[in-house]
Amino acid sequence: MHPLLDDARRLAAYVAAALPLAAVVVLLLTRGPQALPMAAAAWIGGVLAAAAVVLLLPVWFVCRVQPFDATPASRLAATHGMGALVTGIAWSYVGTGAARLLDSGAGDPLPDLYRAHVPALVAGGALLYLVSAAFHYMLLAVEAAQRAEKGAVELAVLAREAELRALKAQVHPHFLFNSLNSISSLTASDPARAREMCVLLAEFFRRSLAFGDKGSVPLSEELEVARTYLAIEGHRFGPRLVVEEAIEPAGAACAVPPLLLQPLVENAIRHGIATCTEGGVLRLAARTEDGRLHMTVENPFDPDAPARPGVGLGLSNVRGRLRARYGDAARLEAHRTHDRFRVTLQIPVEAVG
Amino acid sequence: MSGETMDVLIVDDEAPARALLREMLTGVPDVRIVGECANGLEAVKSAAELKPHVVLLDIEMPKLDGFEVLELLDPATAVVFVTAYDSHALRAFEVHAVDYVLKPYRAERLQEALHRARGRLGQQRPEPAVLARAARPDGAYAHRVVVRDGGRVHLIPAERLDYAQAQDDYVELHSEGKTYLKTQTLGSLEAALDPAVFVRVHRSFLVRLDRIRSIELYAKNSRVAVLADGTQVPVSREGHARLQELLGEAG
Numbered sequence: 314m315h316p317l318l319d320d321a322r323r324l325a326a327y328v329a330a331a332l333p334l335a336a337v338v339v340l341l342l343t344r345g346p347q348a349l350p351m352a353a354a355a356w357i358g359g360v361l362a363a364a365a366v367v368l369l370l371p372v373w374f375v376c377r378v379q380p381f382d383a384t385p386a387s388r389l390a391a392t393h394g395m396g397a398l399v400t401g402i403a404w405s406y407v408g409t410g411a412a413r414l415l416d417s418g419a420g421d422p423l424p425d426l427y428r429a430h431v432p433a434l435v436a437g438g439a440l441l442y443l444v445s446a447a448f449h450y451m452l453l454a455v456e457a458a459q460r461a462e463k464g465a466v467e468l469a470v471l472a473r474e475a476e477l478r479a480l481k482a483q484v485h486p487h488f489l490f491n492s493l494n495s496i497s498s499l500t501a502s503d504p505a506r507a508r509e510m511c512v513l514l515a516e517f518f519r520r521s522l523a524f525g526d527k528g529s530v531p532l533s534e535e536l537e538v539a540r541t542y543l544a545i546e547g548h549r550f551g552p553r554l555v556v557e558e559a560i561e562p563a564g565a566a567c568a569v570p571p572l573l574l575q576p577l578v579e580n581a582i583r584h585g586i587a588t589c590t591e592g593g594v595l596r597l598a599a600r601t602e603d604g605r606l607h608m609t610v611e612n613p614f615d616p617d618a619p620a621r622p623g624v625g626l627g628l629s630n631v632r633g634r635l636r637a638r639y640g641d642a643a644r645l646e647a648h649r650t651h652d653r654f655r656v657t658l659q660i661p662v663e664a665v666g
Numbered sequence: 667m668s669g670e671t672m673d674v675l676i677v678d679d680e681a682p683a684r685a686l687l688r689e690m691l692t693g694v695p696d697v698r699i700v701g702e703c704a705n706g707l708e709a710v711k712s713a714a715e716l717k718p719h720v721v722l723l724d725i726e727m728p729k730l731d732g733f734e735v736l737e738l739l740d741p742a743t744a745v746v747f748v749t750a751y752d753s754h755a756l757r758a759f760e761v762h763a764v765d766y767v768l769k770p771y772r773a774e775r776l777q778e779a780l781h782r783a784r785g786r787l788g789q790q791r792p793e794p795a796v797l798a799r800a801a802r803p804d805g806a807y808a809h810r811v812v813v814r815d816g817g818r819v820h821l822i823p824a825e826r827l828d829y830a831q832a833q834d835d836y837v838e839l840h841s842e843g844k845t846y847l848k849t850q851t852l853g854s855l856e857a858a859l860d861p862a863v864f865v866r867v868h869r870s871f872l873v874r875l876d877r878i879r880s881i882e883l884y885a886k887n888s889r890v891a892v893l894a895d896g897t898q899v900p901v902s903r904e905g906h907a908r909l910q911e912l913l914g915e916a917g
Contacts, residue, residue, distance in 0.1 A: 490770065491680070494769035495686075498682040502689065
């Protein structure tokens, strides 16, 4: 709750600050023509210091209710002016009370001597209030900064996690297992093709692993990975997989996050071509328009096919990556017709840096 | 039936995968490949015609997946799943597959699976629909019902299934004016479908809730549900209570 009551060390420091305050009050009361005797001044000074410790605690709540940045200056001035005045008067009254306790009876000059110091004490109390308010505003600002920093760190961690998850999801192990099974089959029936598939698999992994620590790659390189992947799938699916490309040179030169398209291409195979007995045409397209890079992956699918696990996972991963990286500047649209599925990505055109 | 020839049907949508199975089975004594299929529908049809002892079955395939194929096979047919997906293994054994071979595999592993299949020949799997329920991922309900009619397979989407009626040891499925028969109990069909959508209004009747036009009092303590197409379905007292509960929940 209260930052001073929350933490034993802070509270101890705050209470300790009352000692010099008491000393200052004693100094004030024992000076000038209306000086109080030392013993009386020490008593009143101690009581006033203790009273200040208690009186200034609620200032924090006032500061919290009226944040420095979000409250009009006139309101701040009114609130704290009033607060300072009330605190000053209340504080000096505590002193009056303490002086009265020492009053030995008629003729004792003590209350009158004290009364002479009241204006200075009211001013001092008001000043203490203002110092305390300033101190609490500072404390709140520090806390807000810490919170913001923690939030920023958390956001960065989340973005990084999304990125890692996306990268991990890129290469489905089943792709590897199915490819190895095809190679196993071809070793006897068609050794040359088996060898070709081994090379393609190696190329695919080498290229996508090399992407791992890059922030962005040219779309042309991204497409190379997709082509290698599709060449491997071509050996598995045979004539069922036909790939068509419409890539504008200007688009191919643009920078994209590595393996951005890969999950979409894998989806196009697993939830598309693989569900069609006759297969179909997988289309890849890229073009630039008005400073934006448009990329499209389109595939046929069988509307009657049983749903395969993981539908929508790749898509939401890509969406998450785009949001983490481009915020609102990127768009992902999925469009489904009766038997074709098309995903279009739009990102700002960036040169490879 | 050790020593007798075992007829094997190969089902995989990838040609190289089929070729590999064929190659590894060629020359194995007492094993005969009776056919190869590239999708689930073909598999059901071929299995009905060729009556293989063993089906080597991929899981992710066009048209029907491996689990749906298994549901439609003769319960005496031994099924060995051959797949790259290890995530389906638990479900595979729940539906009483003989074995679950992960791609890629050695010839010995395939032999072992066939050996296991030989040991299980002639044993019946439980009722297909019980299998269908086990084959579904937790918390998911079937969004279609598969029915085999000889070599033909009908896929009835849950949203087009009007109602089902229990007959002796099968159910009569009514969809868009057509009737299909499936060897299954009404209870297991009910368990497979979303209980918020299909209601057991009577011991022998399961009805799609949004097909009910009205509930009418037929005689004392006896009601009928009138469906959108005019069909009248008896509603038992328990059925009526269930209906009220569901409709009450709906608003």
